[in-house]
Amino acid sequence: MTHLPERLLAGYRNFMAQRHAAESERYRTLAREGQAPETMVIACCDSRAAPETIFDAGPGELFVVRNVANLVPPYRPDEQHHGTSAALEFAVYALKVKHIVVMGHGRCGGINAALNPAAKPLSPGDFIGRWMGLVTPAAEAMAGNPMMTAAERQTALERISIRFQVANLRTFPWIRSREERGELSLHGAWFDISTGELWVMDPETGDFVRPEV
Amino acid sequence: MTHLPERLLAGYRNFMAQRHAAESERYRTLAREGQAPETMVIACCDSRAAPETIFDAGPGELFVVRNVANLVPPYRPDEQHHGTSAALEFAVYALKVKHIVVMGHGRCGGINAALNPAAKPLSPGDFIGRWMGLVTPAAEAMAGNPMMTAAERQTALERISIRFQVANLRTFPWIRSREERGELSLHGAWFDISTGELWVMDPETGDFVRPEV
Amino acid sequence: MTHLPERLLAGYRNFMAQRHAAESERYRTLAREGQAPETMVIACCDSRAAPETIFDAGPGELFVVRNVANLVPPYRPDEQHHGTSAALEFAVYALKVKHIVVMGHGRCGGINAALNPAAKPLSPGDFIGRWMGLVTPAAEAMAGNPMMTAAERQTALERISIRFQVANLRTFPWIRSREERGELSLHGAWFDISTGELWVMDPETGDFVRPEV
Amino acid sequence: MTHLPERLLAGYRNFMAQRHAAESERYRTLAREGQAPETMVIACCDSRAAPETIFDAGPGELFVVRNVANLVPPYRPDEQHHGTSAALEFAVYALKVKHIVVMGHGRCGGINAALNPAAKPLSPGDFIGRWMGLVTPAAEAMAGNPMMTAAERQTALERISIRFQVANLRTFPWIRSREERGELSLHGAWFDISTGELWVMDPETGDFVRPEV
Incomplete structure (x- = not known):
């Protein structure tokens, strides 16, 4: 067996x-x-949003980090084990990728947890609580908005968060410098599980728009 | 555009x-x-080893963490942001997965970095060096064996590391207790990029064997 | 009768x-x-790994030495009776073979004995212990690695030993000189009894790889 | 390649x-x-006389030592590496074989070398000369017989040698004792390459006779 x-x-x-x-x-x-992928994707663990599936990618095409809610903890060169930072370092220095895409999606459980901080954490260690703490300020701002429905707040925070993660990428000096020299470009995208629609972030305005396909 | x-x-x-x-x-x-996936996979970022591809998985089937070298940092309930621990907590408590699979693969760049600690880190922050420090003891033990070829040491460490990561899963009290109650099972697997072969860890011996397919 | x-x-x-x-x-x-065979094979006595069977060889094709664990005691021109050296001398000088293949195999009892030196020898003369003493240094190096499973250490030593035996062939001055002149080539191979797979040693790296068949 | x-x-x-x-x-x-073979065969390296071929044996059936002229150096428990003795020890103690067959054959190059001691050894180490020295007394007795043709002397020595090797098996105390207890039986056989005939040694008389097949 x-x-x-x-x-x-x-x-x-x-x-x-x-x-x-x-x-x-x-x-x-x-x-x-x-391997020599041109693109790194930072995606969510969600079983409904695998980048290889959505981008119909074959072997060797996408270097992929997946964590809850596709977050990029900001640059902090200390003694800790930073998994996402390690992957970024490998992608940029060893693989020399040309694109980094932060890809979020609808109905994200992590974003939902950030919007609805549990009275009682999932486990005593409260790992989800601490991890999603990376978007707490934005989540609190949204949670306090009584005019949007719960679903609207969720979608809004999913997109706000993508903008924050792209900004966090720029806290890495070796990412910012490469972007400035035109060697590396940063992207945001949001996938609607229900309809299959892909929304792409406009780098100027931060708006999410649907590409003409 | x-x-x-x-x-x-x-x-x-x-x-x-x-x-x-x-x-x-x-x-x-x-x-x-x-989503209600039964299986969580902890896989590598490598562009040649996407779990959805190798397991021909459709939407909703696999909850996937991907970090460099498919590592599981051991349980440490402190103030830090632990991405892999957060994903484990979400998978076990919120999704109630029945299986967790640690999936490594051949020619892993992270394992290679652990076996050949660079005189000079990739970047000043040395994120890869610190992250792969999680397997340093095993890497040093293998690196000191002059009778095996570089490729043999690499394959050996890839498999040793999978055994260590499965052991690290058991440092989470809520994983161990569920495993003991038969509610959750832990697995190891190793994918050979060159041949497409999948080797599965025998939970008793730790050996990797090829399933009869 | x-x-x-x-x-x-x-x-x-x-x-x-x-x-x-x-x-x-x-x-x-x-x-x-x-007889005028082009190839000499040094194989193990094991009943599951006969070279004529594995290479589907007919009469006259393979000149075959078989001893426990397919060893090549290094060149020592003294007064003793050296069975393997005698066979090498006959193959090289009298038959003028073009190839010498050291063929090991999985689950080798001799290699297992080397990895697990018995507290008590099989017989008072301890012939197996002394014969397998030819690989003791490598066996001790492997036995001291606690991170590999028993089966992994066994496979590793089987392959390490093949590399050593090929190196021992080169301690015979009349083998080395013919190899240097391109008249004789030395090979290593490893047969997996369980699956029937044949792994062939790359002469540059020493790695064992599966031929495309 | x-x-x-x-x-x-x-x-x-x-x-x-x-x-x-x-x-x-x-x-x-x-x-x-x-493996659990019932029979051990001590055969010659000759490419025309593989035991698996002649006995149409499948995997797992025959534990086989092959050296030049299928010799059994007599029991000598010293510090040397005795390949054939090691194989005998393994076959008797670990595998508990029930039969040991010494199988010679016609036109044996080793026997021919014993009958015609070269003025000049094949190589400076004279490994064949020393190895075949194990049958020198019998060879000298035959070589001095002017009434037999060269081919007759060769066949005669091939068979004489088989009787000597069976006798040498009995110098191993743990072989003799098992034979005496009826747990192990010793056999001699001689294969005629030209005709395919198999001649079997009568244990009482030492004569070689053809089995009724």
Whole structure:
């Protein structure tokens, strides 16, 4: 017997019979020559918003960090283990990516938690509470707005947060300098799970607009 | 013009024309009813090893954390922002997943960095160095073995690290207790980019074996 | 009655009825003209890893030494009876083989004995202990690594040992000189009993890789 | 490219497509449960006399030592590396084989070398000369017989030597005692490359006779 959920094994069999069978040479080349993705995506853990699915991306195309609510903790060069910062450093210095995309999505559980701080944390360590604390100021500002519905506040904070995360990227001196020199560009995007719509952030205004596809 | 790399937009168009067209109802349902994945995967950022691709997973199936080298920093309930711990808390308490899979892969850049600590860090903050410091003891033990080739040491450490990350999952009291009650099972897997082979960790021995598919 | 196990006699009858019937002329020619194999294989005594079977070799093709764990004791021109050295001398000088292959395999009992030196030798003479003493330094280095599983240490030592045996071949001055002149090439291979996979040693890196077959 | 002679790779492909395809379950079982051969064969390196071929033996059936002229150096528990003694110890103590067969063959290059001691050794180390020194007394007795042709002397010494090797097996106290208790039986056989005939040694008289097949 195999120590993996049967559903995963069945999916792996499909992968080998179809995608890998069709792209085995590409995998072999990617193994031999190493990865060289042009784009890094910072996405959410949500099971409904995988970047490879939404961007129909093949092996070798996207270097992907996924954490709850696609956050970018700001630059802090201390002794701690900073997972997202480590991934950014690797993407920028080792892979020399040309694009970093922060991709949020609708009905995000993390954003929802930030808007509705629990009386009682999920676990005694309150890891979600502390992690989502990174957007607390914006969440509090939104929560205090009585004119928007709960769903409107949620979508608004999802987009506000994307703008904040793109701003946090610029707290990394080696990201800002590369952006200024035109070597790296930063993007925001928001995916509507319900309709499949993709909204892209206008870098000038911060507005989210739908691309003409 | 759209502020997203053209390659991503083209992929998104494919997604809408094919996958989303075929599964629009599923997306609508997932949006309305929320996600309920049974499995959480902790995977690497590497562009060649996306879990959704390898397990041919559709929307709603996998809750995915991706960080460099698929690490699980051990339980530490302090004031810091712990991204992976937050995702674990959300998966276990809010989503009640039944499986957590740590999935590593061959030719991992993070593991390679751990085996070959740079004289000079990638950036002054040395984020990769600090992050991969989580596997330093094992890396030093392997690096000191002059009889294995560099590639053999790398594969060995990739697998050793998966065993360590699964062990780190058990430092979370609410993971260990659920595992003991049979409500949650922990798994390890290793993907060979070159051949597409999936090796699954035997929970008794820690060995990686190929499932009969 | 015949003084041979019945199983062997039955096998011999099959051989005569099938293989020999089909190749009697070849045997006759090989008897008349003598053997002229191009390849010498140094293999293990293990009943699961016969080179003629794995390489589907017919009569006259492989000159084969088999000892426990396919070892090559290093060159030592003294008064002792050196069985493997004698076979090498015969293969190189009398048969003028072009290839020497050291072929190891998984789950090797000799390598296992080297990794787990018995408190009590198998017999008072401790022949296995002394014979496997030829790989003791590597075995001790591997045995001291607590991060690898027993099975991983075993596979690693099986491969390390093959590299050592190929190196030992080069301690024979008349092997090294022929290799340098391009008249003789040295190879390593490792057979996985469980899956039937053959892994071939890359002469540059020492890594074992699977040939594309 | 693969670093193995193309002929071997082609043979391996045949093995995988035919024999392994038909017996993959047997190989898997043999790997999982370990080998348990009932018979050990001490055979010659000669490319024309592989025991697996002549006895049509499958994986797991024969534990095989092969050295030049299928010799058994007598019991000598000293500090040296005794390859054949190590294999005997492993076969008797660890595998508990029930039969040991010394199998010689016609036109043996080693026996020929013993009958015609070279004025000049093959190599300065004279490994073949020293190794075949194990049968020198018998060789000298035969070489001095002017009534037999060269071919007759060769066949005679091949058979004499098999009787000597069986006798040498009995110098191992733990072989003799098991034979006396009826737990282990010793056999001699001689294979005629030219005709495919197998001659079996009568344990009482030492004569070689053809089994009725």
